Amino acid sequence: xxxxxxxxxxxxxxxxxxxxxxxxxxxxxxAPPKFHPSEWDTANKMQRAxxxxxxxxxxxxxxxxxxxxxxxEKTTQKTQSDVNKKIEQRQEEIKFWKQELDNxxxxxxxxxxxxxxxxxxxxxxxxxxxxxxxxxxxxxxxRQRRTGIDLVHDEVEQELxxxxxxxQEVIALLGHTLEQTNEQIRLNRSAKYNLEMDLKDKFTAxxxxxxxxxxxxxxxxxxxxxxxxxxxxxxxxxxxxxxxxxxxxxxxxxxxxxxVEKADKQRNNSLALRxxxxxxxxQTANDMRRQCEMVNAAFRNRVxxxxxxxxxxxxxxxxxxxxxxxxxxxxxxxxxxxxDKEGPVKxxxxxxxxxxxxxxxxxxxxxxxxxxxxxxxxxxxxxxxxKDTLGQAETExxxxxxxxxxxxxxxxxxxxxxxxDEVLCMRMRESVYINSF
Numbered sequence: 001x002x003x004x005x006x007x008x009x010x011x012x013x014x015x016x017x018x019x020x021x022x023x024x025x026x027x028x029x030x031a032p033p034k035f036h037p038s039e040w041d042t043a044n045k046m047q048r049a050x051x052x053x054x055x056x057x058x059x060x061x062x063x064x065x066x067x068x069x070x071x072x073e074k075t076t077q078k079t080q081s082d083v084n085k086k087i088e089q090r091q092e093e094i095k096f097w098k099q100e101l102d103n104x105x106x107x108x109x110x111x112x113x114x115x116x117x118x119x120x121x122x123x124x125x126x127x128x129x130x131x132x133x134x135x136x137x138x139x140x141x142x143r144q145r146r147t148g149i150d151l152v153h154d155e156v157e158q159e160l161x162x163x164x165x166x167x168q169e170v171i172a173l174l175g176h177t178l179e180q181t182n183e184q185i186r187l188n189r190s191a192k193y194n195l196e197m198d199l200k201d202k203f204t205a206x207x208x209x210x211x212x213x214x215x216x217x218x219x220x221x222x223x224x225x226x227x228x229x230x231x232x233x234x235x236x237x238x239x240x241x242x243x244x245x246x247x248x249x250x251x252x253x254x255x256x257x258x259x260v261e262k263a264d265k266q267r268n269n270s271l272a273l274r275x276x277x278x279x280x281x282x283q284t285a286n287d288m289r290r291q292c293e294m295v296n297a298a299f300r301n302r303v304x305x306x307x308x309x310x311x312x313x314x315x316x317x318x319x320x321x322x323x324x325x326x327x328x329x330x331x332x333x334x335x336x337x338x339x340d341k342e343g344p345v346k347x348x349x350x351x352x353x354x355x356x357x358x359x360x361x362x363x364x365x366x367x368x369x370x371x372x373x374x375x376x377x378x379x380x381x382x383x384x385x386x387k388d389t390l391g392q393a394e395t396e397x398x399x400x401x402x403x404x405x406x407x408x409x410x411x412x413x414x415x416x417x418x419x420x421d422e423v424l425c426m427r428m429r430e431s432v433y434i435n436s437f
Contacts, residue, residue: 080217084213087212087213088213091206091209091210094205094206094209095206097202097253097256098199098203098206100256100260101199101256101259104195104260104263104264104267105196105199105263107263107267108192108195108263108267109192111188111270112188112189112192112270114270115181115184115270115274116185118181118274118277118278119181119182119185121437122174122177122178122277122281122437123178124437125174125281125285125435125437126174126175126178128434128435128437129167129170129171129174131432132163132167132288132292132434133168135428135429135431135432136160136163136164136167136295137164138425138428139160139424139425139428140161140164142425143156143420143421143425145416145420146413146417146420147416148409148410148413149410149413150306150413150416150417154302155298155301155302156295156302156421159291159298160295162291162294163291163292163295166287166288166291170287170288173280173284174280174284177276177277177280181277184266184269184270188266188267191262191263191266191267194262194263195259195263198256198259202256211231214231215231215233219231219232220233221234281437285435285436285437288434289434292429292434295429296426299421299422299425299426299429300426302421303418303422303426306414306417306418306421307414307418309414310411310415310418313407313411316407317404317407317408317411320400320404320407321404324397324400324401324404327393327396327397327400328397331390331393331394331397334386334390334393335390337386338383338386338387341379341382341386344375344379345376345383348372351372352369352373355369355372
C-alpha cells in the first residue's frame with residue numbers, strides 16, 4: 001500500500017525516532033470514524049444555510065457600501081462646491097476691502113503731498129519774516145541816534161514798534177501752525193502705514209485664497225519634481241485647528257474699518273488744517289504788507305515834515321543873517337556918528353573955554369554963552385543916546401548871533417534826522433517785500 005506525505009509530514013517523520021515509528025504507523029492504518037446519513041444531511045443543510053446567510057450579509061454590506069459611497073460622494077461634492085463658493089465670496093470680500101483701502105491710501109497720500117507743499121509755503125513765509133523784523137529793529141535803533149528835539153516818539157516810531165510786534169506775532173503764529181502741520185503729516189503717515197500693512201496682509205490673503213481656488217481634485221499630488229509655484233495637493237498634519245492667532249470675522253471687519261475710519265479722520269483733519277493754513281498765510285501777508293505800507297507812509301510824511309521844518313529854519317537863518325548884517329551896519333553907523341560928534345563937542349567946549357577968558361564986564365551970559373552951553377549939553381546928551389542905542393544894537397547883534405548858531409544847530413539836527421530817516425531807514429526798507437506764499 002502506497003502513502004503520500006506532504007513536506008511538513010516528511011519533516012515530522014524525519015524527527016520520529018525508530019522507537020515511535022511502529023506506533024505511529026499503527027494509528028495511521030486504523031479506519032476513520034463512520035457518520036450517520038442524517039448527520040451527513042444535516043451537515044449539508046448547515047453548509048447551505050451558512051453560505052446563504054453569508055451571501056445575504058455580503059450583499060447587504062455591498063448595497064449599503066454603494067449607498068454610502070454615493071451619499072458621501074454627493075456630500076463631498078456639495079461640501080467642496082460650497083467651500084469653493086465660500087472662497088469666491090471671501091475673495092470678493094477681500095477685494096472689496098482691498099479696494100476701499102487702496103482708495104483711502106491714495107487719498108491720504110495725495111493729502112499728505114498737498115500738506116507737504118503747504119509746509120514748504122509755511123517755512124518760506126516764516127523765513128521771509130526774519131529780514132523785515134531785523135530791518136524794523138535796525139530802523140528803531142538808528143532812530144535812537146536822532147538828537148535834540150527830533151528825538152521824539154513820533155508816528156514813525158509808533159508804527160515801527162507796531163510793525164515789530166506784528167512781525168513777532170506772525171512769526172509765533174506761523175511757527176505754531178508749522179508744528180501743527182508737522183504733527184498732522186506724522187498722523188497722516190501713521191494712517192498711511194496702517195493702510196499699507198493692512199493692504200499687504202489683504203494682498204497675501206487674496207493670493208492664498210486665489211491659490212486655494214485654483215486647487216481641484218485633479219491637481220497633482222506634491223512630489224519633489226514640482227516647483228514651489230506649481231499648485232499641488234497633499235496631506236497636511238494638524239491642518240484643522242481653531243486655536244492660535246485666529247480672529248473672528250467681526251474682528252477682521254472691524255480692523256480694516258478702523259483703519260479706514262482713522263484715515264478718513266486724519267484726511268478730514270488735514271483738509272481743515274489746509275483751509276486754516278491758507279487763511280493764515282493770506283491774512284499774515286496782508287497784515288504785514290499793510291503795516292509795512294503804514295510805516296513807509298509814516299516815514300514819507302515825517303521826512304516831508306522835517307524837510308519843511310528845515311526849509312523854514314533855513315529861511316529864518318537867512319533872515320537872521322540879513323538882519324545881522326543890517327545890525328552890523330547900524331552899529332558901524334552908530335559908532336561913526338559917535339565919533340563924528342567928537343568934533344562938535346570939542347569945538348563947543350573950546351569956544352566955552354575961550355569965552356571964559358573974556359575980560360571984566362565982557363564976561364557975561366549972553367546969547368552965545370547960553371547957546372554954547374546948550375550946544376554942549378545937547379551934543380553930550382545925543383552922544384549918550386547914541387551910546388545907549390549902540391549898546392542895545394550890540395546886545396541885539398549878540399542875540400542875532402546866538403540865534404544864528406541855534407538855527408544852524410537845529411538845521412544840523414534836521415539834516416541828521418533826514419539822513420537817518422531818508423538815507424539809512426527808507427533805503428534799507430526798499431529791500432522789504434512781503435510775498436504771498
